[in-house]
Amino acid sequence: MWRREKILGNGGSAIVYLATVVSPPRSNELLPSLMATKSAPVNNCQLLSIERELLSQFEGCPHILRCFGDDVAVEDGEQWYNILFEYATGGSLADPIQSYGSGLLETEVRQYTNSVLLGLSYIRNKGCVHCDIKPHNKLLVDEKDDLSLVLNGKMNMVQERTAKITDLGLVKKAGESLTEKGRKLGIRGTTLYMAPESIRHEDYEPEVDIWALGCMILELLTGKEPWKCDRNTERVTILFKIASTQEIPEILSGFSEEVEDFLKKCLVRDPKSRWTADMLLGHPFVLAADGVFTGSIREERNRVVHPKTA
Incomplete structure (x- = not known):
């Protein structure tokens, strides 16, 4: 569905990548061609999964970065947990x-x-x-x-x-x-x-x-x-x-x-x-x-x- 590209940022609990959509999603939700994915190995994704739970409380607010959902992907034999966000083209303040x-x-x-x-x-x-x-x-x-x-x-x-x-x-x-x-x-x-x-x-x-x-x-x-x-x-x-x-x-x-x-x-x-x-x-x-x-x-x-x- 999407492919990981260059690294945009690296934090203590996760890595943020640029992601491109390569095939339509299984759901009916339309995804932009460019997204950002916040990722961590499944065996070390506790903080990231907590953030995903918190994000669900703020869906619909146009002043909080939009979340498109989450998934688990296998890369090089390792499972990665990913949260998909809208891509901020202007970077950070x-x-x-x-x-x-x-x-x-x-x-x-x-x-x-x-x-x-x-x-x-x-x-x-x-x-x-x-x-x-x-x-x-x-x-x-x-x-x-x-x-x-x-x-x-x-x-x-x-x-x-x-x-x-x-x-x-x-x-x-x-x-x-x-x-x-x-x-x-x-x-x-x-x-x-x-x-x-x-x-x-x-x-x-x-x-x-x-x-x-x-x-x-x-x-x-x-x-x-x-x-x-x-x-x-x-x-x-x-x-x-x-x-x-x-x-x-x-x-x-x-x-x-x-x-x-x-x-x-x-x-x-x-x-x-x-x-x-x-x-x-x-x-x-x-x-x-x-x-x-x-x-x-x-x-x-x-x-x-x-x-x-x-």
């Missing part, structure tokens, strides 16, 4: 930062923030917490708009790039205790984006995703990690700073007032004082996202060149 070493434009960040917030709102309304929000697992998918434009006599489709949430392997139910046989299972997530309460008390509620979102947006704007550190900085040093001081990631001057205020609503050490995803969707910084995109379409409409009639 971390890619442009790593490639150019600089931040993105506010207009870009605003649009991506709007998309991620809609995904976080959906996750929260399902009673869950993502627990690992960061640029590396926000993938850019090109969405075709249904508005066709005639430019210089040629038909063109308006495309909008959507940042979709992926890597749901650490998702947990809000209010659920991370314990096993009376003991805590330890902190989860990526150090630089962890909220103070998740380190101090191993407490994971929707507010931790908002703190991580603030760290992510700051990194997208500056091109630098939210906490100052170098290769020699030990992880425990960063964890101590986040958990046991009153510091927050530095919000540099030079951004618009809307950006600064938005970040201050996210990077609040007291989780009860942080804004929720739904509240942030009403913030001026995010509300401008629709206006920016609509404005670009209006500009294109004004530049439409209608072909001459005979």
